[in-house]
Amino acid sequence: MTPTSRYRVQSLQQAQISTCLHHERIMLAPLSQSEATTLAVGLRRCLLKGFEGTCFSTLKIKHPWVTKNKKRCYEYLALPGIRETIRDIMMNLSSVVLAGIPIEKKKAKLYTGQEVGVFEARHIVLPEGIYCLSPNQPILTVVVPLELELELTIERGSGFRIRDGGEHEDGLFLDARFNPILQVDYQIQRAERKLEFDRNEKISNIKQEALPYKIYQKNSLSITKEQTEIKEQIDDELSEKENTLHLQLQNEQEQDYFCLLFFDIWTNGTIQPIEAMQEAARQAIAVYIPLLRFASTVPLKTIAQKN
Incomplete structure (x- = not known):
């Protein structure tokens, strides 16, 4: 998945209050808290100053x-x-x-x-x-x-x-x-991300896939020496998978929510709010393009540390 493919932009409401007063509500999602705050402040400044x-x-x-x-x-x-x-x-x-x-x-x-x-x-x-x-x-x-x-x-x-x-x-x-932009308001809302499985369900699935059916038979006396060695080997693999799963779930718990960024834009009718948002995005991108194309021409200097 490319970095831009996970983001979604949606126009939630459009209204022409009068000939010289247009309003639109635009949503950007999913974003982290820092992404939402950075985009909100940066785009709002571009909208209010750059037209x-x-x-x-x-x-x-x-x-x-x-x-x-x-x-x-x-x-x-x-x-x-x-x-x-x-x-x-x-x-x-x-x-x-x-x-x-x-x-x-x-x-x-x-x-x-x-x-x-x-x-x-x-x-x-x-x-x-x-x-x-x-x-x-x-x-x-x-x-x-x-x-x-x-x-x-x-x-x-x-x-x-x-x-x-x-x-x-x-x-x-x-x-x-x-400036044809009369007013810009933004709001950041948190939304919970629904996890596909909980920890117990995932561990149960790992056991069913990893361990042969014979090892979990009720009659443990029928287990041979060869099967015992296989069981010990599979137990080690199971323990490693459980540890990996625990780390994965811990990371998911830290990211079990995302943010929705809402923009309310009012214009005087000479430009539509969604067009103003697109132009503000172009202005913001124009700042980063020189950084992407920057190639250092200054030779690196090695600083010798004195003992």
């Missing part, structure tokens, strides 16, 4: 009141004619899920014109190759007709970047969640 995604990174607001009074936009500013504060708008934009791979930073715009009402993510004009998976995400509510324009920067990256609250040359920084 790239696309999202809005900065925001510029062009509002008539801001332009006229030459005001500086900041996070907690309330703009006339808009129900939400700038902070609320920034949080709503951070919740928009984008798909696509921009080669460089691209711009997107939301223009309200003279319309009044709730503007959602579907009203944002996106560049070619970028599309929105959460079109019903509310962005802002305009209560009076005004010329409002939001200029957004689309960026691709990894991990999570927290805004600093200040205004920069590119605009206000948003909370940029690049």
Whole structure:
């Protein structure tokens, strides 16, 4: 049996909670306690750190009141004619899920014109190759007709970047969640391994196979000298087999259980959980491949011990 043939991967549950929220429960078995712990920690780190995604990174607001009074936009500013504060708008934009791979930073715009009402993510004009998976995400509510324009920067990256609250040359920084993996939980459970035979049954089988029927006849007076020698020889073989069996059963008792490793993965819909698990496994394997291919070119030096 090859080292990889004894492991089994199974998808226990799949659910699409919404367009931008997918969940899957994956099981890996059988594993030892150390194997389960090592895989759980390593794969979880790869899932939460090793993926790239696309999202809005900065925001510029062009509002008539801001332009006229030459005001500086900041996070907690309330703009006339808009129900939400700038902070609320920034949080709503951070919740928009984008798909696509921009080669460089691209711009997107939301223009309200003279319309009044709730503007959602579907009203944002996106560049070619970028599309929105959460079109019903509310962005802002305009209560009076005004010329409002939001200029957004689309960026691709990894991990999570927290805004600093200040205004920069590119605009206000948003909370940029690049990683499409929203959450990863794991659980390790022990399961007992059922032994095929107990010790008494195995010893009984050894006796029936090893000793001739005549030696265990009830009339022991009929046993000849030749049969006695055979019996002593077989007793020695039986004793050796019992000792071997005892060591084997002792080893089985130490390995009479195995572990099940369960992963619960939530993604934003740009990647499926099982695909994310496969990519995390590739990233983990890529670390070990150089070790497998490593050939030492440094000559060994013999250290002479001084007497």
